[in-house]
Structure formats: C-alpha cells, structure tokens
Amino acid sequence: MAAFTSTRFARGPGQRRGETRRPGQWKLAYADFLTALVALFLVLWLSGGASQEDRAAIAAYFKGSPPATSREKAPPAPPSDFLRLADDLSLQSGMAANFVPMLDGDALVINLVDRTGAPVFEMGAAAFTERGAELAATLGARLAPLEAAIAIKGHTDPFPSAQPGYSNWNLSTDRAETALSSLLASGVSLDRIDSVSGVAATEPLYPREPHRAANRRVSIVLKQVAD
Numbered sequence: 136m137a138a139f140t141s142t143r144f145a146r147g148p149g150q151r152r153g154e155t156r157r158p159g160q161w162k163l164a165y166a167d168f169l170t171a172l173v174a175l176f177l178v179l180w181l182s183g184g185a186s187q188e189d190r191a192a193i194a195a196y197f198k199g200s201p202p203a204t205s206r207e208k209a210p211p212a213p214p215s216d217f218l219r220l221a222d223d224l225s226l227q228s229g230m231a232a233n234f235v236p237m238l239d240g241d242a243l244v245i246n247l248v249d250r251t252g253a254p255v256f257e258m259g260a261a262a263f264t265e266r267g268a269e270l271a272a273t274l275g276a277r278l279a280p281l282e283a284a285i286a287i288k289g290h291t292d293p294f295p296s297a298q299p300g301y302s303n304w305n306l307s308t309d310r311a312e313t314a315l316s317s318l319l320a321s322g323v324s325l326d327r328i329d330s331v332s333g334v335a336a337t338e339p340l341y342p343r344e345p346h347r348a349a350n351r352r353v354s355i356v357l358k359q360v361a362d
Contacts, residue, residue, distance in 0.1 A: 214359055217243040220277060233270055235340065235349065241359050243283075246340060247271065247314070248352040256351060259297055261289075261309030263317070271314060274355065275321025285323065286356040287311045289333040293345050308333030314353040329358060 221236035221243055233255055235246040247270055249255055255267030263271060278285065289311030291303040311331045319325060339350040 214241070214283075216281060217283070217357060217359075220281075220357075221245075223277070224274075230270055230273065233266070234274075235352075239356075243357040245274065245355040245357070246349075246352045247274065247355065248340065248349040251348050254348070254351075256310060259306070261306060261313050263313060268317065271317035272321050275318040275323050278318065278355070278357070279322035279324075281357070282360055283327070283357040284329045284360055285318070285327050286330045286358065287314050287318075287328070287332070288338070288354040288356070289314070290338060290340075290350060290352045290354065291336050292339075292348075292350045293336040303335035304333055306333070307335045310353055314355065318355075 217238075221238070224234040224236050224245065225231055232250050232253060233248055235248055237244045237246065247255055247267070253266060254264050255270060256262065257264055289307035289309065291307045291310075293303075296303055296306055308331075311333050315328065315331050336345065336350065339345050339347075340352060341347045341350060344350075
C-alpha cells in the first residue's frame with residue numbers, strides 16, 4: 136500500500152493556513168526596533184541642549200513646514216541722533232513742508248523737495264531759490280556737528296530739459312553739487328562726503344505721481360559710521 140503524505144503543516148499561534156514562519160524573521164524585526172530606539176535617543180540627546188528656537192526649527196523641519204523666521208536678523212536700528220533730527224525737521228515751523236525725512240534701515244534720508252508754491256530750485260535750473268538756500272543752510276548747520284557719512288543725490292521730474300544738450304542727468308547732478316556746496320559752506324566737513332550723484336527721474340519720491348513737484352529734490356543720506 137502506498138504511503139500517504141500530508142501537505143499540511145502545523146501552524147503556530149497567529150499563523151494563517153498555508154503560512155510558515157521564516158527562520159530568523161524575528162531577528163529582522165528586533166534589529167528594526169533597535170535602530171528606531173537608537174534614533175530616538177539620538178534625537179533626544181541633540182535636542183536636550185538646543186534652545187527653544189532651535190527646537191522649534193527642528194520641529195518645523197520634521198513637520199515639513201518652513202522654519203520660523205524669528206531667528207533672522209532684525210534690520211539695524213537708526214542712531215538716536217538720526218531719529219531726533221528727523222523729528223525736528225518734521226516739526227520745523229514754516230519749513231516742514233519741504234523736508235521729507237525717511238528711515239532706510241540704519242540710514243536717514245532727508246529729502247529737500249519742491250512744493251507747489253514753495254519751490255527749492257529755480258525752474259529747470261540747478262540753483263536754489265531763496266527759500267531753498269535758507270533750507271539747505273539750516274540743514275547743513277544741523278548736520279555739521281554729527282559724524283555720519285553723507286551721500287547726496289539730485290533728482291528731477293520726468294519732463295525733459297528745455298536746454299539743448301543739457302539732459303535731466305546733467306540737471307540732477309548739478310543740483311546735487313549745489314547741495315554739496317551749501318552743506319560745506321554751513322560747516323559740514325568734506326571728509327564726511329561719501330558720494331555726490333544725479334539720478335534724473337529714475338527714483339521718484341512718488342512713483343505713482345511722477346510729475347508731482349516733490350519728485351524734484353535733493354536727497355541727503357546720512358549713514359552710520361562703522362566702528
């Protein structure tokens with residue numbers, strides 16, 4: 136009589152019919168467990184000495200979100216004497232309309248601007264009006280005691296120059312030179328002058344109103360002296 140051989144195998148707990156346990160399979164699972172455990176201890180060790188901001192950045196990284204920007208350097212603050220000067224010019228009786236001080240990072244930009252009915256430049260010329268000369272002298276006297284470096288920019292409106300062979304680039308540069316002469320005459324040291332330039336109508340104070348009178352101006356930029 137032929138011998139009968141069963142194709143069924145004994146099943147262990149949790150095994151399905153027809154499945155067999157692979158030898159050594161538990162070792163792979165144990166190795167995965169140990170790897171995860173080591174990774175956990177590594178993360179805990181690294182974050183243990185991290186600051187609150189570092190922890191937030193690490194958490195954001197693992198969440199797939201961009202890191203917080205709180206660690207980005209804040210823009211440098213302007214010196215206190217710049218702020219006082221800006222306040223004083225803004226409150227200057229009878230002159231505030233022609234002074235437009237603006238902060239640009241740690242620099243102070245003082246715009247000496249034309250106003251309708253109160254121009255600081257002669258029409259289409261580089262020369263100051265009587266009012267403009269007075270304003271420039273007043274500003275120079277305020278700047279003379281400071282140590283800040285100075286850059287001067289001349290500006291025009293977009294109307295073309297009426298003088299043949301004399302462009303708005305020429306006019307804006309000459310206006311900057313006029314402002315320089317006034318500051319030097321008021322006691323500002325030439326050693327403090329960083330640059331003198333004309334930019335024509337390329338940097339309007341009011342971009343949406345390019346023909347506005349205030350776009351005709353000189354900008355006096357005070358820069359903090361590096362230690």
